[in-house]
Amino acid sequence: MTSVNFAVHADTIIPVSGTQSVLNNYSIVVQDGLIKQLLPSTEARQLKDLDHVELPGHVLMPGLVNAHGHAAMTLLRGYADDMPLSAWLNDKIWPLESQWVSSEFVSDGTDLAAAEMLLSGITTSSDMYFFPDVSARRLRAAGLRTQLVFPVMDIPTAWAADAREYLDKGLALNDHFKHDDLVDIGFGPHSTYSVDESLLSQTAMLANELDAVVQIHLHETAAEVLSHVEATGERPVDLLARIGLLGPRTQCVHMTAVGNQDIETVAQYGAHVIHCPRSNMKLASGTCPVKKFKDAGVNVALGTDGAASNNKLNGLAEMQAASLLAKLESKDPTAMSARDTIQMATLDGARALGLDHVTGSLEPGKSADFIALDFTHLGMEPNHQIESNLVYANLGSEVTWSWIAGKNVVKNRQLQTLDSDALHHKAAAWRGKLSP
């Protein structure tokens, strides 16, 4: 696909917009990187002066939005599992990070993450890690639409020495990508337990001035909330509200340890929740009450978190886990229906990132960010219901093609913007270096 104008013809389209949830024998027509129209295939096939891609047996849908991740940590996948959280962090992850994290580590890890995300249908990703300038460049080179939230903290690392340098470098990053259609920069204060109130307040002020997003790990475990309340008398989410860090540009990641009052607070301030079901399960953190948040009117998006705690960056797998877990948590098998879950992984993700005017659904005028899934394997048969199969029966390996802003980034299961062989070689080199 070198042409900027093309049409893709498939069996079924899930537009995540409009009145019909599924369009059969439909096509997507793309012009100059934007969706021009959705048409019955019989009409679309007549269009002249554009390339035609025929994908029989396929479903087309908006690309998935991974609203929370730490791409570079993919180099640590499976390095330390089945451990208590404190030993995992103190004995394994942090020592390893302080020894190894560099621009090279971040570059190679982010490339590997980008590959896995693209191959599982993710077209927009959010990232939070050290050397965010490197991550932003690598994700952009891979063709991913990216929200990069740079770290805000007061602990010296290889990337910055103190709070002032973190903020300076982050603001420079924001300047650098100001006019980039694919990259948005935001603030990523790690959490209320690792960033003090004055720095959080400063973050709130700066984010407000710049109209930038803020993403923060919040209420990830009961212990986090309890210790904060014991130390300050205040719940973490209430601290954010008091200092002006909770609002429609705020993305609260995890939210597993919440009471009804917390849900009301998030709803009242119009903040978003980023749900990371697989990471929460694997770390035994707890369960985000997704149904309650949604019933209260809160927008909930989906994130993979990092591969050190998941261990997959697979948008389809995350969708499946989110629906199953929501039913279990709410004791209600009707919770997070297949349709709702598809919207959570696409349009609601775009909303959380403030990008729903650009991506997340297949509508004329939006960016051509969409994927094709091969629904012809036996695990989809008898294919009674497309949306149900997509959410509950996917293997996570159905994606065959992907376009972002009209650019073809996956073609017949092959990465177009990354070199698979090089990724394997670099991963093997890092395995050698990191192995104890």
Place this chain on the structure above:
Amino acid sequence: MTSVNFAVHADTIIPVSGTQSVLNNYSIVVQDGLIKQLLPSTEARQLKDLDHVELPGHVLMPGLVNAHGHAAMTLLRGYADDMPLSAWLNDKIWPLESQWVSSEFVSDGTDLAAAEMLLSGITTSSDMYFFPDVSARRLRAAGLRTQLVFPVMDIPTAWAADAREYLDKGLALNDHFKHDDLVDIGFGPHSTYSVDESLLSQTAMLANELDAVVQIHLHETAAEVLSHVEATGERPVDLLARIGLLGPRTQCVHMTAVGNQDIETVAQYGAHVIHCPRSNMKLASGTCPVKKFKDAGVNVALGTDGAASNNKLNGLAEMQAASLLAKLESKDPTAMSARDTIQMATLDGARALGLDHVTGSLEPGKSADFIALDFTHLGMEPNHQIESNLVYANLGSEVTWSWIAGKNVVKNRQLQTLDSDALHHKAAAWRGKLSP
């Protein structure tokens, strides 16, 4: 692979036996359907008079054991999702079953299930459904090692008119397969709420006489336990214990609604638990406290349940869900480690079915039931830890080869005992018939 004597050479073997959990650069040597030995590949490659299969980048492990399923229901995959349990059963599943279930339905649905199970590494499956004679024949034809538990009930269906006919037909089935190495027949009374005490007692007596296994849905939901206690003053598991239906040949399926006293009872009687994590989540049934059962010394196996409530019959996906859910449920990230989960899906499954002398681990003298998984995709990189990748990072589509009793049933991702094209055609025909 037509030869009965062959050797398979891979990068890594997970034997699920012996002192070493992972063997690098090892081979499996098969003679007359049995595992002859595990050898370093440099030695095994020198062996004469047998075929050699080279699988670089692959992991070999025992085939997975699916200890609970309803294969024929695969024809209902995605037919009715996101519904409350009672409406799902009363308005959708049961009316459909009473209209359509026939030997043809069971034959076609079982073939489709067998295909999906084989392609995801399952080599032993347990099945419970109407027309068990048909299921047994079809699973056997697919080459699967099978435990068939025939229905015991007193409700007329297309298969049998009353309790006497259910038992007569089941006992005839047992006679028929008495000398079959691949098929074991057991009793499958549905549950304590659908089968009355006298028929359960009769089942206990007959199973005892025949030294046959009994599989029963037990404590699947809190409502089931509560209504039984309200009606009888007794918990379902205590009823089984009292009438002699709980013992080392008993497989208790689900066990999500249990207190410590139930766990002690199951442990005391030496019965097995069959855990179906994905089905329990999707139906919002509750969570089996796997860690508590195991800590009490109870053997826990893994099952997919039917595709109408899962919606995958994928052994690798079930393993992944089991580990993540156990960590969440027990609030302990060390619970159900990758290694323990692999054993649950293989050797412990075989133990539950009374087949651990035959299958479930790679040991000389056991049946050559094993699978090869391709670990070369980017989602496995940097491959720090094979067992961790196998459990947490699998897509469920890694299986490339499978052997059962030395017979090659999957070769380079292609089914050897079933016709994929015919399965697609039959599934499409059933979609047409069943669609409202």
